Amino acid sequence: MKRRSLILGSMAGALGLGALLRPRDVGQDHAPYFLTLSAALDNAGQARPTLVVDRERLLANIQTLMSHISDRFAYRIVVKSLPSVPLLETVMQVTGSNRLMLFHQPFINRVAMQFPQADILLGKPMPVMAARNFYRQFPGGAFEPQRQLHWLLDTPERVAQYDELAQSLGQDMPICIELDVGLHRGGVRTDEQLVTMLDQIQKSQHLRFFGLMGYEPHIVKVPLGDPITYRDRAMALYQHYVDVARNYLGDAWPQDVLLNAGGSPTYQLYDQGEFPFNELATGSCLVKPTDFDMPTLADHHPASYIATPVLKALDTLQIPGIDLGGLQSAWDPNRARTFFTYGGYWKALPESPQGLSNNSLYGRSTNQEMLNGSRSITLRPDEWVFLRPTQSEFVFLQFGDIAVYDDGRITDYWPVFTETTT
Numbered sequence: 001m002k003r004r005s006l007i008l009g010s011m012a013g014a015l016g017l018g019a020l021l022r023p024r025d026v027g028q029d030h031a032p033y034f035l036t037l038s039a040a041l042d043n044a045g046q047a048r049p050t051l052v053v054d055r056e057r058l059l060a061n062i063q064t065l066m067s068h069i070s071d072r073f074a075y076r077i078v079v080k081s082l083p084s085v086p087l088l089e090t091v092m093q094v095t096g097s098n099r100l101m102l103f104h105q106p107f108i109n110r111v112a113m114q115f116p117q118a119d120i121l122l123g124k125p126m127p128v129m130a131a132r133n134f135y136r137q138f139p140g141g142a143f144e145p146q147r148q149l150h151w152l153l154d155t156p157e158r159v160a161q162y163d164e165l166a167q168s169l170g171q172d173m174p175i176c177i178e179l180d181v182g183l184h185r186g187g188v189r190t191d192e193q194l195v196t197m198l199d200q201i202q203k204s205q206h207l208r209f210f211g212l213m214g215y216e217p218h219i220v221k222v223p224l225g226d227p228i229t230y231r232d233r234a235m236a237l238y239q240h241y242v243d244v245a246r247n248y249l250g251d252a253w254p255q256d257v258l259l260n261a262g263g264s265p266t267y268q269l270y271d272q273g274e275f276p277f278n279e280l281a282t283g284s285c286l287v288k289p290t291d292f293d294m295p296t297l298a299d300h301h302p303a304s305y306i307a308t309p310v311l312k313a314l315d316t317l318q319i320p321g322i323d324l325g326g327l328q329s330a331w332d333p334n335r336a337r338t339f340f341t342y343g344g345y346w347k348a349l350p351e352s353p354q355g356l357s358n359n360s361l362y363g364r365s366t367n368q369e370m371l372n373g374s375r376s377i378t379l380r381p382d383e384w385v386f387l388r389p390t391q392s393e394f395v396f397l398q399f400g401d402i403a404v405y406d407d408g409r410i411t412d413y414w415p416v417f418t419e420t421t422t
């Protein structure tokens with residue numbers, strides 16, 4: 001072969017390979033769902049970053065949840081994942097559950113005032129001073145902490161601290177013990193530890209043993225692991241600790257013992273079979289942020305979005321300094337256009353229009369965030385971009401009242417929890 005044709009051949013090969021590797025245009029304008037949602041926000045006079053909950057989808061997710069749990073287990077609502085009083089009210093009403101799991105002291109005070117009928121279980125052990133602050137800030141009322149508030153304790157040291165607090169307050173305190181059933185995020189890891197804690201509680205004048213909590217999200221998250229194998233291992237450990245506690249307590253084993261497990265990622269793994277717990281806690285699956293896009297939640301649907309206005313729409317991509325913007329957009333058609341949004345850098349992923357992405361060369365911003373997209377996206381200033389939160393916990397708290405979307409309209413606004421207890 002002649003040298004010239006060899007060179008031409010290699011160039012053609014390189015170009016062919018380049019064409020193969022070059023990203024294709026994945027941009028697409030809003031689908032009808034997001035066009036209707038945009039119109040609803042416009043009609044409601046919205047023009048700032050807004051957290052939207054789709055009520056119809058929320059209700060459908062609740063039905064899905066209940067169809068799995070049916071009457072096999074009690075249902076406990078994870079408040080950190082649904083941090084709004086009216087949102088909780090909706091879930092409590094539809095599920096008929098008054099069991100709540102809490103993770104933050106000011107929110108415990110709020111819930112105790114707002115839902116005097118609630119049965120509260122802590123989802124993590126709290127510094128004893130946080131518990132003291134709860135009692136300090138609790139003005140009294142129909143909620144009876146000595147009956148309805150179950151503190152979660154993880155070590156003998158913490159049991160001793162809570163015993164001292166209960167003594168000093170002259171308050172009975174229902175106590176649940178945290179188990180390590182494989183997550184390795186603390187909790188009881190040996191029989192001796194469990195027996196020591198039970199013994200301390202039995203000897204205490206004010207602490208009352210009420211049950212156990214074993215959270216096991218690792219069973220669907222360990223790489224290369226078979227969830228059923230990990231589930232069975234976790235449940236064998238759970239059963240073991242139940243047996244140890246039962247043996248130790250004998251007649252003092254509570255009649256209405258509380259044995260909590262589960263979370264959104266795992267709850268559907270208990271649809272069939274016998275398991276040692278009697279209640280499942282979930283929250284996130286009802287609004288389904290992106291972290292919960294997983295096979296075990298395939299029948300749940302996204303029900304929450306961040307909507308934010310586009311401030312600026314440009315037909316180029318330019319980056320200050322050595323401008324690699326032109327190079328980026330020449331290579332990738334999905335970087336042909338630039339949009340700056342009102343706010344940004346949330347724990348969230350762009351959802352609609354399709355094919356928007358952040359630009360790591362330009363960087364992130366909580367003030368005006370750059371998103372790039374292809375020329376197939378015709379988005380203009382003042383139109384809406386939608387993102388899906390990666391998690392609802394904390395993210396839901398960043399936008400003020402939740403805009404409730406129902407039947408093509410914004411029908412309500414739901415205040416979210418705040419740090420103040422009043």
Ligand SMILES: Cc1ncc(COP(=O)(O)O)c(C=O)c1O
Nearest residue numbers: 078081123215263264282283284
């Ligand atoms: C103790 C405990 N239980 C249950 C859950 C499940 O919550 P979700 O269903 O929102 O994932 C969590 C989440 O962190 C947790 O920490």
